Amino acid sequence: MTSKPLVIRHARHVRHARRHPVRRRSATLTALTGIMLVYSLLPLAWLLVNATKTQEGLLGSNGLWFAGEFALFDNVAATLTYDGGIFTRWLLNTVLYVVLGAGGATLLATVAGYGLAKFDFPGKKAVFAVVIGAVAVPGTALAVPTFLMFSRMGLTDTPWAIIVPSLVSPFGLYLMWTYAAGAVPDEILESARVDGSREFHTFVRIGLPLLAPGIVTVLLFTVVATWNNYFLPLIMLKDPDWYPLTLGLAGWNAQAVTAGGDVIFNLVITGSLLTIIPLIAAFLLLQRYWQSGLAAGSVKG
Template sequence: MTATPLATEAQVVSDGTRVRRSAGRRAVERDKRRSTVLTVIVWITLVYFLVPLLWLLVSTTKDNSDLFTTFGLGLGHSFQFFHNIVQLFQFQDGVFTRWLINTVVYAVVSSVGAAALATMAGYALAKYRFRGSTAVFSIILGSIMVPLTALAIPTYLLFAAANLTDTPWAVILPSLVSPFGVYLMRVYAADAVDESLLEAARIDGAGEFRILFTIATRLMGPGIVTVLLFQLVATWNNYFLPLIMLSTPKLFPVTVGLAQWQATASGGGGAQVLFSTVITGAFVSIIPLVIAFLFLKRYWQSGLSTGGVKG
């Protein structure tokens, strides 16, 4: 009768020892998986990306003289952030606000349209078999390798013949074409959308468009958000296309408008006014992109189709 408690106590001690040994082995395995070289590379990459943003943030707090007389990552003699913001939105009758609105319209319309077209094209190439599908996909892959600058002049001549230059459509329509988005959605749709789900929907009498918009798009959600975000950033930062297509300042996006201010400042025409204004404008222009990324990242998930099909 007295052996049972002793045996139980010994078992508990033995179990505790095994648990500690197991935890120790897991800790050693984690330490072995760590790489000092990779850790250093990660920190260098982090510094590489964050230092320019830190410099931009600090520079928005300086006036023109402090920009050239103080350390780039150090504060100036006075805090001029709010003064620079007011000057940015008041300069030239507040044209920066118009540029910002133009950029939002160009980027949102282009990214939504490009994501929709890429989704439909990628889904069709992945799930339908038709004559010439391989050739079409090969052409799309090849077009990814063509630099956009090589298409600038032909695009301009095409839009000039259609009398669409110096209009918002001259920026929006070319941005709707995303060969990389089509490629990405084709690859994503091939894995995310199971054939058995499509066949079950067809047996239930659903049409192809209903299947696409009610089933396939939900399963391809992360891919759609990826294309949307990529195209949003690309259109927001696009400089060369609006530069050659637009000539009216009120139609400029932020990139072209700030570049003109910078050229004016560098050329000596009001340099004592525009350098801090241009830097503040560059800082303000990245805020919507940060907000868009923080909002869309929660939709950036994988495995939405897990459990949708039972083996």
């Protein structure tokens, strides 16, 4: 009789421990996380601080602290109006390349990855080997052959020279292939086929909702890669009117070593700050849908 209350208290203690597990903090892990956080945010802080300085203040002050005059809004206005407002044209060009290039790459990777994961056909292993080989090949190694091919087609110095190569994303295809293989159960597809659902209808109504987290992940990768693309536009484009932001800002930066060129480091820094703001906003927005998709998938599972 005396041991029964002890057993009950022990059982309650076990249930409480399961509901409220003790979280141990590692000093080493916390320190490493702090170092990585500082390492990641320090360039952003430097960019934000120096975007508030004039050209004179930029060269005559500490790089990690503000100068006397706060010139952020003047720098933004000067960046948007310099050289006839060419920065805005570069921004629109970059958005065009991202929407058509990154959006098209995500669409193609989703459709192809789903098909390769859920359908069997002769030569599937060969396709897998080609995809893996394409992932291993760096993009810079294909730049010259791509330029020669587009030059023969007469597409250099046009937006298609940036958009068409951006449509091919071997890593995105491989990611969607492996994700679709586990995220879309074969039993659900078989049930839909038994009910008379067509393949395209099954893909749209069943496949796409289950693939949402993977689609957002691929979209993030392709958007960042296309937005930051520099080497491909460098060899493909000559007309500044078709430059993306990366190439345009590099041209502004190179003016400092050009005879008779304007030294506008303050505009280069401010333009770089304006360039990363859409990326940060897109990442935060897509991360929200990514997390909601993962949560929905766990509830369904």
